[in-house]
Amino acid sequence: MISFIELTEDKGGKNLHLEHLEDEIINFGVDGGRAAINFLRSLRDMLAGGSRSSVNMTVKWDGAPAIFCGIDPADDKFFVAKKSVFNKEPKLYKSNAEIDDDLSGTLNSKFKVALAELSKLGIKNVLQGDLMFTDDIEDDNIDDVDYYTFQPNTIVYAVPKTSDLGKKINKAKIGIVFHTTYTGDELQSMTASFGADISKLKTPSTVWMDDATYKDTSGKSTFTEKETTKITAILSQTGKSFQRISAPKLRSFIKLQESMTGTMAGASLKTYNNSKVRAGEKISNPGAHAKGYEKWVQMSIQKQIDKAKSAAGKKKYENIQKEYVREVRKHTGNLKEIITFQNLLVDAKMQIVKKLNSVKQLTDTFIKTKNGFKVTNPEGFVAIDRVSGGAVKLVDRMEFSFNNFTAIKAWDK
Numbered sequence: 001m002i003s004f005i006e007l008t009e010d011k012g013g014k015n016l017h018l019e020h021l022e023d024e025i026i027n028f029g030v031d032g033g034r035a036a037i038n039f040l041r042s043l044r045d046m047l048a049g050g051s052r053s054s055v056n057m058t059v060k061w062d063g064a065p066a067i068f069c070g071i072d073p074a075d076d077k078f079f080v081a082k083k084s085v086f087n088k089e090p091k092l093y094k095s096n097a098e099i100d101d102d103l104s105g106t107l108n109s110k111f112k113v114a115l116a117e118l119s120k121l122g123i124k125n126v127l128q129g130d131l132m133f134t135d136d137i138e139d140d141n142i143d144d145v146d147y148y149t150f151q152p153n154t155i156v157y158a159v160p161k162t163s164d165l166g167k168k169i170n171k172a173k174i175g176i177v178f179h180t181t182y183t184g185d186e187l188q189s190m191t192a193s194f195g196a197d198i199s200k201l202k203t204p205s206t207v208w209m210d211d212a213t214y215k216d217t218s219g220k221s222t223f224t225e226k227e228t229t230k231i232t233a234i235l236s237q238t239g240k241s242f243q244r245i246s247a248p249k250l251r252s253f254i255k256l257q258e259s260m261t262g263t264m265a266g267a268s269l270k271t272y273n274n275s276k277v278r279a280g281e282k283i284s285n286p287g288a289h290a291k292g293y294e295k296w297v298q299m300s301i302q303k304q305i306d307k308a309k310s311a312a313g314k315k316k317y318e319n320i321q322k323e324y325v326r327e328v329r330k331h332t333g334n335l336k337e338i339i340t341f342q343n344l345l346v347d348a349k350m351q352i353v354k355k356l357n358s359v360k361q362l363t364d365t366f367i368k369t370k371n372g373f374k375v376t377n378p379e380g381f382v383a384i385d386r387v388s389g390g391a392v393k394l395v396d397r398m399e400f401s402f403n404n405f406t407a408i409k410a411w412d413k
Helices: 004-008 021-047 096-102 105-121 164-171 225-243 245-258 262-267 269-278 286-307 311-330 334-359 399-408
Strands: 055-060 066-072 077-081 128-131 137-144 146-151 155-161 174-183 193-196 207-212 364-369 371-375 379-384 391-394
Touching: 004 262, 021 055, 021 155, 021 225, 021 245, 021 269, 021 334, 021 379, 021 391, 055 193, 066 105, 066 174, 077 105, 096 105, 105 174, 105 207, 146 164, 155 164, 164 364, 225 334, 245 311, 245 334, 262 286, 286 311, 286 334, 334 379, 334 391
Parallel strands: 174 207
Antiparallel strands: 055 379, 066 077, 066 128, 128 174, 137 146, 146 155, 155 364, 174 193, 364 371, 379 391
16 A cells, blocks of 8 residues: 555655645545545554554644754764755755855844754754744733744744743744654755654753644543544545546546646636635535536636737647646536545534634634734644654635635735
8 A cells, every 4th residue: 555655755855845634535545535544443542442553643834034044964064954955956054155145135134043042953964843932022912911922934823922832932942843854874865754852952941942742641532432433434425435436447547637738827727616615615515626626727728818928829738728628528517526525524624623623722823803812723733644654634624725815924914
């Protein structure tokens, strides 16, 4: 069986992008669908108190930007970097001068703080983390509680000033959550593993860091017998739904999706699904959604027809439109089964996310709206397979993704 390390890594072993669990059937076909079911079963077992569960859980923090830091094997010097760290010609920042040569504005100042402060930790390999704050912590009173708040992206993280964590954050010059470790003799050939062991790092008061591990000190995140029975029934339905999907047609549909690049990218099923999330619409009717996808493809290509300036250009896209609509129509029946399967995966996933959200984590979380602060759940969670080392993200797309598209972001302030 395909493992989740294969499902979530890009070429070269760099896990730079996590996928939603329900999308793995579109990414990897039958193998992806089967792996998604097995992952949810393992999560069910973990939350049911199964000691043999092969899954670790971490919290997905909504930080930005991503920061890579550690020792460059080429010269044993400490560096900080953006996602281009693993390019053939990587950009590593080992001095303020190198940061000045490449970055400006807020990014410039943040990476200078990262270089100065993260070098104190004694990192021996390369770690990836999400930056939570530098000098942008604010004072806010929310529901009569005095907080230190920071908003690196969509979610506002709030820590009561008088708490132990609040006192630590007040002293810190930088906050970062590490979640991935890279090892190897050369940067370009390093392999990634989810998770980061920060227990042996130095702990200067000017750096607040976390390893993103899901912490349940109350024991509330264990499923009751009733909850276990409910998710088991959903997973049983999911397995039956999976059997109704035609594997040959699924392979053909994935090839069709893979051809939608460049000017055609907007016609993909994922883009269509995200349009529903933006609108806050739940996909409740798989048949109607599958038929709607045909119209979506037609409309997406129509935009290219309208943009074309020459008659030949318009004719080219008109032919492409006819061909794609004809091909998509062939898949409507099987697509209905795929969407039904995805919906059941989401139903099971949401049972898990709901239970995990029932336990208060390190900070309170809000989103900023025109009318003030609104309570929200964390971005989501990352489930890591202890055996394969792979991972998928578990996100309430109807909450966080909608917030991501509509809330006032850090850069909107």
